[in-house]
Amino acid sequence: GLYVALNSRDSPPKLKGVSPEFSKTLRLAHDLKISIRRRAIGSFFEWDRLDQAVGGRNLALGTKLHQQTRRSIARRQPALMSAIRKYNAHCTTLERLYNPACKVPLPQPLPTKLSELRDNSTLMEDVWTMASDKAPLWLEDADIRSGIHHMLRKERAVEERQRLRREAENLSRWLARELLAVELALRQPSNAPINVHLTRHRDRLLQLTSRWVNPIMSASSYESLANGAQKLASELTGGSASFEARRQCANGEEFDQELCPEAQGESLLCTNENLLKDTWLLKDNTDEQNDECTESLLLVSELLATEDDYMSVSLPDDTSTVQNTKMITLIWEKPEGVLADNFEINSQSLPPPSGPLTKSRALGRCLFLPQDICRLSQVGSMLDDVCLNGCAEVLKYYSDKDPNLATGSRRCALFTSHDLVRARYKARDEELWRIMSPSQYWSKDVWILPIHRPRQLHWVLCVAYPKYGTVLLYDSLVGRQFWSNDLKDVSNLFTRLVELANRFGHSMDLPTSGWVAQPVTMTPSQTNGYDCGLWVVAWIFATLRGCGNCNERWTEETMIQWRRFLTALIAGLPLRAAS
């Protein structure tokens, strides 16, 4: 009863073989230490508050608050100091009276400087007022301690898993609802004027699924989700969405017309008329005008498709003569739903350099000579084709190996900056296929194509999502007028790629028209004359990681760190065996 009233332990301290003096001082020290600890921690908080803006971590405190805090620190400081001094005096007394037989560990004096006090681990220790002949196991045995740590960690991991599962379920539920909504909207005849937008929205949603694949939700479960939504929507409305019509309408200048709120049949048919060059085809079309319009549309589009195919397939032993510059339409609008990457540059996570930078590095087919590494490492120097293509390939190599990134990265086919050059000079099929086929682009969802513009001495990037007919454009200087020329070449290249894949037995069911290109970067991210290559590598990396853009924290200043990161990455590659 007495002990409880004195705010002390439930049981009296059991000490044997000590003088009453020692026991008294020990109790005093014990209580004093609790008080010191409380005051010291309060003081730490106050100092932290004062220093909260150090190194730009936080907002500055403001003069008034700052002075207030200083005053309160000054007010409390003497009490804390005298308490510590008193405690230290107790410590010396205890040491003088110490009898080793009692097995009470001696308390250690505390430092009187604040910073030392902060680092001092004995501050948190209680003063022992009991004989410690049987110290608890967790105090003695490191294994027990680590066991406790791991048990705690396991509990947190289980909690986290439950949380993640809940989150994944929420995501998939949201996706299912959203998909169903858009599928239903696609099947409403009244929505025909916004068909293109709806389909693109649906495509974007479907694109999300491949990014969201994780150990909790597999790709197949997402697939069944999408199929389920389609089936349910078809059951509810009894019709199917007319994608063919969309592809026809999204072609070329007719795209805007399609968006006009007109009657479905009329607007679609008139766009088809614009497309048709052959008069007899046109006549066929008008004959069928009275029929149900979707049917006739499908028919027309089929006719057009076969005609398209003949245009390019019947000619050719070689597709180098293909002229399909209108495959991709440029729409100068930022696409929605482009995910920003959350990657933080941290060179520490990279392996250490494998040797001096004056040695060549090699990985797979990449080869970095000393002059290439020098170019890459020097701030202010421009990336050339070796650095750019090499860095991209090394990043892809590592992403393919990473268990978290592999699913996203393996969906990508990484082309080089020389590939578009080949399309420009109309390389023969044999050459194009020999060089492009190792990427197995026909089985990939993402095509990454860095572009070099010799006239402007500039690097840009083009990322295509062939399944969705979407092309994203990246340019650190945002030169809108230059894209139309590049896109013509890109159109030709992609058309040829599709045809070559079909010819060599990898059937690609891709339309060679109606693709849409949109710029991801609308404001220039570069003001100097040498960072564009680094930006292109950064965007390639974001794409490999399954995202569409770097996050907004990436600025021109970040490029210096990014350059350092890439240099460290290349420096960590194996040295090339001297030949």
Place this chain on the structure above:
Amino acid sequence: MSQEPEDVKPKLNLNIAFDGTQITVKVKANMKFAKIFEAAEKRFGKDPGMMMVVLASLLFQQLHVSAIGTLRFTYEGNRVQPTQTPAELEMEDGDQIDAFLQQFDL
């Protein structure tokens, strides 16, 4: 009477493609690529279209004059070094080498 072809080193025909044109060079297997590259660059360098590109790069960029206009050569996707030889890369008759103009950025 002597069996000449046996002690004469076999020569290889290598195809080098650049910018849509293709040339064939006949080389010894142990000849350094530096020499082959030089010959190829000379051949391709005659192309006026390429000369203009080279000139343009020269105009815009004084820093890397020494490196301008040189070509890069790859064999089966791997960069070929001037110090290597066809024998080292185990090239065979009729093998294809691709050449590109070096690309610089702004």
